[in-house]
Amino acid sequence: MAEPDPPRAEQRRTWRSPDRRDEILRAAFALFAERGYRGTSLAAVADRAGLSQPGLLHHFPGKEALLAGVLQMYEKIDAGRLFTGPTATTATETSLDRLAEVIEYNASRPDAVRALAVLAAESVTSDHPARAFFVERYAEFRKGAARALEAEFKRRGQLTSEQAAALTIAVLDGLHLQWLLQPDEIDVPDLFTAFLSLLRQRPIDNN
């Protein structure tokens, strides 16, 4: 019954309920941020969205579908801002400063940051449904960042742009983790800017 859906995947997908679906997704997003995927129950999401649990399952076939929807929603919202986009993004517009702006913006919405941080870390556990998503996301993220870095200051010292990209993303995630644990002690935008200034330095033995 709920298994086969090859033909009806295209046009009739959204029916007439995009509003309610979005409400549910927002509720799920908030709860995933607070308690993680495994720590969140469908009943809690349904309650937050103002309907019953079977009512929720009318919109999403299962919990994994909910998670998929949340991740997809996040992608739509945030993908445009960053160099995380598809391969054919205009390379000139993407830059590390642009990323720094996003980080500044993120400081005002810890819930979204927490959701992504929690889900990403959770996804490294075995059989986690978001694992593929994050593997792909990080790969693309690194590729985009490497491109941006290359455009901005080519090769510096011993660092390849791929290495710099991995480090940049690592700094971001690591700072966010510390910030989520101790919001008052960690100023993410400030620290990230400091890291960028490190990246822009010249190597000690060159020129």
Add this chain to the structure above:
Amino acid sequence: MAEPDPPRAEQRRTWRSPDRRDEILRAAFALFAERGYRGTSLAAVADRAGLSQPGLLHHFPGKEALLAGVLQMYEKIDAGRLFTGPTATTATETSLDRLAEVIEYNASRPDAVRALAVLAAESVTSDHPARAFFVERYAEFRKGAARALEAEFKRRGQLTSEQAAALTIAVLDGLHLQWLLQPDEIDVPDLFTAFLSLLRQRPIDNN
């Protein structure tokens, strides 16, 4: 069920437990690494340790106590290696290079890294029993790293030693996350060394 209890603990079943407790803790550590704290059931830990679930609860009063035991065990094992130690560590011996060695060592035991990464990220969710542990751990970690950094090259450029410490730890955690998602793409020791070389560079406008 499927295990007929092959190595039934030699002959002497170590009166007064510590062996059995350690077995249980090791099983719990491994499972927390695989599935996280919330994703791990007491029954699964008990099964892995070769006893029943009530048998496990004979050694630990509850699941939180198990987690506490695991974290305590980790602290005992790893605290000595790092500058995470108490305030009165010999400052001369602590260094970033020493940290780099630990990172190299950690590359050979992804399970331990995964356990800490997963538990740390999980602990940012509300009401997580490990939260206090990680808040304290990171605060101490930063303090120790800041001291080591100060000793090694005082103040560099715009970076205070506290900022450098937060960045260093962030790089570590972030790299580990990427590595756990894509082990073949990320060389943590290599990237960390690259980051250290960034830290050691001179500021662009100085000297």
Add this chain to the structure above:
DNA sequence: CGCGAACTACCGAGTAGTAGGTCGGCAACG
């Protein structure tokens, strides 16, 4: 030495509670 109380380690069976998911049906609407 022997014997039984005390203690440790453990298990079988069960507790209440919660999880994700199913089923049948009801109401509104185009």
Add this chain to the structure above:
DNA sequence: CGTTGCCGACCTACTACTCGGTAGTTCGCG
């Protein structure tokens, strides 16, 4: 009158945890 949105009741599986009991060991005491 079928599609869409939703709910109450229910199901099964699993959760952490409890209870009562039973081996095996140690030790006090005669």
